Amino acid sequence: MFDIAGVTILVVLIVVFGFLTLRAWKAKRRWLKWMGALLSGLLTLVSAALLILALTGFYKLNQHFDNPITEVSITASPQQIARGAQLANICVSCHTPGSQMPLSGSNFAAKFDFPPLGALYAPNLTPSGNIADWTDGEVIRAIREGVDRNGRFLLIMPSANFRHMSDEDVQALVAYLRSQPAAGEPTPDTQFNLLGAIFMNLVDFRVAQPPVGHVAAPSAETPAYGKYMVDVIGCRDCHGDQLQGKLASGQPGPPPGPNLTQLMPQWTEEEFMTFFNTGTLPGGGTVPILTLKSGFTESKMPWEMVRAASTDEELKAMFTYLHTLSPVQGPTP
Numbered sequence: 563m564f565d566i567a568g569v570t571i572l573v574v575l576i577v578v579f580g581f582l583t584l585r586a587w588k589a590k591r592r593w594l595k596w597m598g599a600l601l602s603g604l605l606t607l608v609s610a611a612l613l614i615l616a617l618t619g620f621y622k623l624n625q626h627f628d629n630p631i632t633e634v635s636i637t638a639s640p641q642q643i644a645r646g647a648q649l650a651n652i653c654v655s656c657h658t659p660g661s662q663m664p665l666s667g668s669n670f671a672a673k674f675d676f677p678p679l680g681a682l683y684a685p686n687l688t689p690s691g692n693i694a695d696w697t698d699g700e701v702i703r704a705i706r707e708g709v710d711r712n713g714r715f716l717l718i719m720p721s722a723n724f725r726h727m728s729d730e731d732v733q734a735l736v737a738y739l740r741s742q743p744a745a746g747e748p749t750p751d752t753q754f755n756l757l758g759a760i761f762m763n764l765v766d767f768r769v770a771q772p773p774v775g776h777v778a779a780p781s782a783e784t785p786a787y788g789k790y791m792v793d794v795i796g797c798r799d800c801h802g803d804q805l806q807g808k809l810a811s812g813q814p815g816p817p818p819g820p821n822l823t824q825l826m827p828q829w830t831e832e833e834f835m836t837f838f839n840t841g842t843l844p845g846g847g848t849v850p851i852l853t854l855k856s857g858f859t860e861s862k863m864p865w866e867m868v869r870a871a872s873t874d875e876e877l878k879a880m881f882t883y884l885h886t887l888s889p890v891q892g893p894t895p
Contacts, residue, residue: 563620563623563751563752563753563754564620564624565616565620565753565754565755565756565758565759567895568616568755568756568757568759568872569613569616569617569756569862570580570738570859571576571622571644571756572609572613572616572756573603573611573613575609576606576610576613579602579603579605579606579609580602580606580846581604582597582598582602582870583599583603583606584659585598586598586599586601586602586690587599592614595799603694606846610715611684612633612760615759615760616756616759616760617759618759618762619660619754619758619760619761619762619763620681620754620758620759620764622726622766622768623731623754623758623762623768624714625643625714625715625768625770626712626713626714626715627707627709627713627714627770627772628707629707629713629772630715630773631697631699631700631703631885632699632702632703632767634698634702634733635672635698636698636733636736636737636740638737638738638740639737642733643734643736643737643738643740643741645731645732645734646735646736646737646739646741647736648871648872648873649727649731649735649738649794649871650663650665650735650738650739651867651870651871652794652796652867653665654793654867654870655860655864656668656684656718656767657684657685657687657865659673660686660858661860661867663841664688664689664742664743664745664746665686665691665739665740665742666686666687666688666745666746667683667684667685667686667687667689667692667746667749668683668684668749669681669682669683670682670683670684670718671683672856673854673856673858674854674856674858675854675855675856677757677761678755678757679753679754679755679757679758679761680752680753680754680755680758681750681751681753681754682717682718682752682754683750683751683752684749685734685748685749686744686745686746686747686748687739687742687751688744688745688746688750689740689742689743689744689870690745690746690747690748691744691745691747691748691749692730692749692765693739694747694748696711696731697711698733701736701739702733702736703720704716704721704734705721705724705727705732705736706721706723706724706725706727706732706771706774707721707771707772707773707774708721708768708769708770708771709770711769712784714786715769715770716769716770717752717767717768717769717788718769719768719769720769720796720799721769721770722771723775723793723794723795723796723798723799724794725771725774725811726776726777726790726793726794727794728777728778728779729776729777729778730778730779730788731752731794732777741782746883750811752837782875782876782879783875783878783879784879784882785879785882785883785886786883786885787876787879787883788876788879788881788882788884789876790884791872791876791880792805792880792883792884795867795871795872796816796870797822799815799816800816800817800818800819800863800894801819801820801821801822802821803891804821804823805821805822805823805884805887805890806821806822806823806890806892807819807820807821807822807824807892808890808892817852817862819862819863821890821892822884822887823884823887823888823889823890823892824879824889824890824892826884826885828844828888830883831878831881834877835874835878835883837865837883838865838868838869838872838877839869841861841865841866843873848860849862849863849865871890
């Protein structure tokens with residue numbers, strides 16, 4: 563992707579301001595010479611700096627990776643598709659126009675009120691969409707490593723979480739994606755503009771991960787399995803790497819969540835299960851609803867997604883894991 567018009571405008575500005583700097587420097591009047599040269603020279607440097615940042619950003623946006631593709635052909639069973647349908651709920655927020663199946667894609671930038679950085683889409687994942695011609699191995703690489711079939715990295719795809727997904731689960735997810743009813747059309751390609759390329763130097767949206775080998779899930783109903791589900795669902799995106807909580811950064815991204823290492827010891831398993839079944843907090847409160855300018859609404863804590871993506875046993879394993887954590891200093895609940 564490349565914004566030819568935007569880059570051309572910057573080049574023209576550099577030439578024009580550079581020319582004006584030379585003209586001002588040749589002026590006979592002292593004040594005009596220094597004031598004109600200083601102002602036009604400064605504008606020349608600013609334009610040049612923006613061009614360098616834009617070219618650096620476009621380089622990042624077009625970078626390719628040679629992660630190997632696993633040769634796998636998935637023969638879906640009803641049980642595998644059912645498991646994949648459960649896990650696919652993790653994808654609903656990004657890959658649907660609202661928050662309901664099918665995963666027919668969305669205008670991601672418009673939906674989540676992104677700055678005017680260009681066109682950013684979450685692709686159609688149904689059989690009529692963008693992955694229809696991909697091999698199963700290419701889809702698995704995209705999920706766990708954030709690299710598309712052409713070797714270009716994906717943007718904002720939570721592959722840092724999905725790289726923990728076991729071979730069994732990621733194949734179940736692909737089986738479900740193939741089994742969905744076809745819906746919609748292939749989603750347009752993402753196309754960042756000049757501002758988007760410059761912004762890439764401040765917030766890197768790339769998600770490419772190192773190659774993922776064999777991944778086995780821990781035994782069910784153990785704290786280790788609870789950690790597995792916490793990692794795959796992406797709890798750390800909102801609650802911090804150590805689940806110590808996060809503060810609002812003012813940048814696009816997941817909403818900040820409280821310190822789970824301090825909050826969870828105060829909850830019983832019954833309260834934990836009640837929250838994920840009904841959205842009701844201990845004491846009777848509820849999580850605030852985020853309403854974006856686009857009109858899209860979502861709970862600040864996506865408990866419905868977590869509930870849909872997890873069985874009772876998996877939720878209880880997550881609760882057990884969270885209760886094994888030592889308290890970490892961070893934002894208070």
